[in-house]
Amino acid sequence: xxxxxxxxxxLPQILPHGWKKEVAIxxxxxxxSMSRALRRGSGLTYNKIVKIAAxxxxxxxxxx
Numbered sequence: 271x272x273x274x275x276x277x278x279x280x281l282p283q284i285l286p287h288g289w290k291k292e293v294a295i296x297x298x299x300x301x302x303s304m305s306r307a308l309r310r311g312s313g314l315t316y317n318k319i320v321k322i323a324a325x326x327x328x329x330x331x332x333x334x
Contacts, residue, residue: 279328281320286327293322 294301297318307315 279324279330281324281328285323289323289327293319293326296322296326 290301290304294304297304297315299315303315304319307313307319310316
């Protein structure tokens with residue numbers, strides 16, 4: 271088994287228009303499910319949403 275280390279990523283302050291729809295398609299869930307998870311602010315689905323959004327729209331953090 272090969273271990274892949276992800277680079278630390280920082281989410282931008284404002285995500286681009288349509289990001290919820292794109293992330294919902296990637297995760298295979300409905301947009302309403304995404305909205306509910308974001309309002310709740312915790313849980314498995316919320317963690318997946320944050321991870322995908324960070325990978326897709328995040329800026330790489332350079333450790334000095």
